[in-house]
Amino acid sequence: MTDLATEIENIKALQASLQERLDADQEVLQQLAKRLWAQQESEKAKLSRELHDGIGQLLTGLTRRLQSLSASSPELEALHAIAEMALNDVRQLSRLMSPTILDDLGLKPALNWLCRNLLSDENIEYHTDIMLPSDLPKDISILLFRIAQETLVNAIKHSEADKITLSISYHHHVIRLDILDNGVGFDSKSIEPGIGLSSIRDRAEAFNATLEIDSAVGQGTRTTVTVPV
Known part of the structure; x- marks a missing residue:
């Protein structure tokens, strides 16, 4: 009996040791994932600056030149309009890739800016809290x-939603983000997650966050993220 009890204790000790190693390995993987996301954000910021300072400046010069010439030709006026649209698209892409408002003013103004920027021209009514x-x-x-x-x-x-609500609450060192739309919804069991959804799932896991997507056909979609702080 004593030998059996000793063997059981040895097994328990081994299990505890393996669990500690698994926990340590998990922590290392999470830190590596965080560094990877940080590196990606750094690369996005660099590319954003290159878009703004390189292509953006070239397009700015082009639009000004075309504007000065457009009065003499309808064709040049049309080219000026196209160049203006291209310049606006580059500026928009640059801001979305690396929103300086997030660093300058914080998350709340950045999210309000994001909703306004993405939804205002889509005839989607939105509310933030x-x-x-x-x-x-x-x-x-x-x-x-x-x-x-x-x-x-x-x-x-x-x-195909015409109403979206974005809310963030903070209780007991946990932040919760909810985004709710009144769109057509989908059957989550029959939809393969795309690259974007897989990416945010991986990013959430790196921060010990939980990502839940609740949807049904004809009943809209709710995306919920909870993050320990």
């Missing part, structure tokens, strides 16, 4: 911003 701690870490701000960005873009592309 955002409550955040004053000392929210930058990496969590970026996490929530990117998840909101991907979710809103998906809603514009696929949901």
Whole structure:
């Protein structure tokens, strides 16, 4: 009996040791994932600056030149309009790739700007209700911003919604993001997640966050993210 009890204790000790190693490996993987996302954000910021300072400046010069010539030719006036649209698209892409408002003013103004920028021209009525701690870490701000960005873009592309609500609450060191649309919804069991959704799932896991998507055909979609702070 004593030998059996000893063997059981040895097995328990081995299990505890293996669990500790698994926990340590998981922590290492999470830190690696966070560094990967940080590197991606850094690359996006670099590309954003190159778009703004390179292509953006060239298009600015082109639009000014065409504007000065457009009075003499309807064709040049049309080219000027096309160049203006291209310049606006480059500026928009640059801002979305690396929104300086997130660094300058914080997550709440950045999310309000994101909703206004993405939804105003889509005839989608939106409402935001955002409550955040004053000392929210930058990496969590970026996490929530990117998840909101991907979710809103998906809603514009696929949901056919005309109303969207974005809310953030903060209780007991946990932040909760909810994005609700009144669109056509979908059957989550029959839809393969795309690259965007897989990316935000992976990013959420790196921060010990949970991502839940609740949808049904004809009943809209709710995306919920909870992040421990």
